Amino acid sequence: MAESFDFTPLLPAGLPPAAARWAGRAKYDFTGGNNDPDSLPLDGLMAATEAVMKREGRTLATYGLASGPQGYRPLREFLAGKLKADAGIACTADDILITSGSLQGLDLVNATLLERGDTVIIEEDCYQGTITRLIRRGVTPVGIPLDRDGMRMDALAAALAELKRNGVRPKYLYTIPTVQNPTGTILPVERRRELLRLAAEYGVPVFEDDCYCDLIWSGQRPPAIYSMSDRANVIHIGSFSKSIAPALRVGYIVAPWSVMSRILPMKTDAGSGALEQMVLGEYCNGNFSKHVPMLRKSLRAKLVTLMESLKEHFGDAAQFDDPKGGIFLWVKLPDGVDALKLYHPALAAGVVINPGPEWSVNKAHAHSRMRLCFASLSHEEISHGIAALAEVCRKQFGVPADR
Numbered sequence: 001m002a003e004s005f006d007f008t009p010l011l012p013a014g015l016p017p018a019a020a021r022w023a024g025r026a027k028y029d030f031t032g033g034n035n036d037p038d039s040l041p042l043d044g045l046m047a048a049t050e051a052v053m054k055r056e057g058r059t060l061a062t063y064g065l066a067s068g069p070q071g072y073r074p075l076r077e078f079l080a081g082k083l084k085a086d087a088g089i090a091c092t093a094d095d096i097l098i099t100s101g102s103l104q105g106l107d108l109v110n111a112t113l114l115e116r117g118d119t120v121i122i123e124e125d126c127y128q129g130t131i132t133r134l135i136r137r138g139v140t141p142v143g144i145p146l147d148r149d150g151m152r153m154d155a156l157a158a159a160l161a162e163l164k165r166n167g168v169r170p171k172y173l174y175t176i177p178t179v180q181n182p183t184g185t186i187l188p189v190e191r192r193r194e195l196l197r198l199a200a201e202y203g204v205p206v207f208e209d210d211c212y213c214d215l216i217w218s219g220q221r222p223p224a225i226y227s228m229s230d231r232a233n234v235i236h237i238g239s240f241s242k243s244i245a246p247a248l249r250v251g252y253i254v255a256p257w258s259v260m261s262r263i264l265p266m267k268t269d270a271g272s273g274a275l276e277q278m279v280l281g282e283y284c285n286g287n288f289s290k291h292v293p294m295l296r297k298s299l300r301a302k303l304v305t306l307m308e309s310l311k312e313h314f315g316d317a318a319q320f321d322d323p324k325g326g327i328f329l330w331v332k333l334p335d336g337v338d339a340l341k342l343y344h345p346a347l348a349a350g351v352v353i354n355p356g357p358e359w360s361v362n363k364a365h366a367h368s369r370m371r372l373c374f375a376s377l378s379h380e381e382i383s384h385g386i387a388a389l390a391e392v393c394r395k396q397f398g399v400p401a402d403r
């Protein structure tokens, strides 16, 4: 056989570590942000696909359909209406850019604003995808501790003052204020006001990541931070991943034109996938508001199963707050448990968890914490998976104690 070509000497410095080949999903997969397969509105999506293809399918022959570089216009119009009704955001379709998932939104905003050596502010426990993106860009994330109401404003004020004393002006203040990942907290409206006051005082723009906003059990969300600012200093991103399906890869950015006009030239992919935008545009008009309450009900029931399973198999060793929405539970185990060291033996037993230190910039604080996504498993899988995890944890760390 011919000798294989060695690409290694050609690789530029600073690439991420090589990927491992995908080995399939584990039996009990509590990781990632996957959704509930049984709640997927499949019939509605199929009907929408047929309708929109029959009516407008030939526009697929044109890059960007007939809608220009910001994405399928009927979907942006749906979003403008939804954002106004739910989040209080007064924007038009022209203020919205459809992206390939909100991850592309994160990449575009970062590519537009950040350079190596910058500092940004984030919540201390934070979405891993945000943390790794910042680290890869050589940007320092300063973590602000959270309590049961999300980011602590006293800690934010202190961090901003300290950074200013050191001559550092953060490039942005990133927050997941509405069902925070991983803590599940919701930032109350007074804190949103205080955050905006501090942002204005220190001249720092706000980057609001709102992808879980549809998944609050009560259906009542606080106004978006974007909607509360009169300074055009907030960038807002959202997604259909959590409300409809993550594999569609459809998200969006809402931003004032001053920054949108700088973001647009960074989106060099000639448009996000058009079929999924067309299907969502067709489906969401008239169906979104009926679908989401059903999804929430199913997710809430799975969360209850997860909390009951943890109580049954871990007893008091697993501490958590009952989140007001979302798809995750952020669980504290006793200090002796090293969540990173729990990962591999749990995997060997068919259970995958997200170890806390990967979801925090405060590794000591997250040492014995883990994030469990409950959306994509069945009730039975949740309880069997937690039983298996408890068994592994007992073997490794003596926690929970033998009963």
Ligand SMILES: Cc1ncc(COP(=O)(O)O)c(C=O)c1O
Residues within 6 Å of the ligand: 032, 033, 100, 101, 102, 103, 104, 127, 129, 176, 181, 209, 211, 238, 239, 240, 241, 246, 249, 250, 251
């Ligand atoms: C806080 C947060 N932002 C962004 C994303 C990315 O989502 P997507 O690219 O699927 O819209 C996720 C996914 O889990 C998330 O938790």
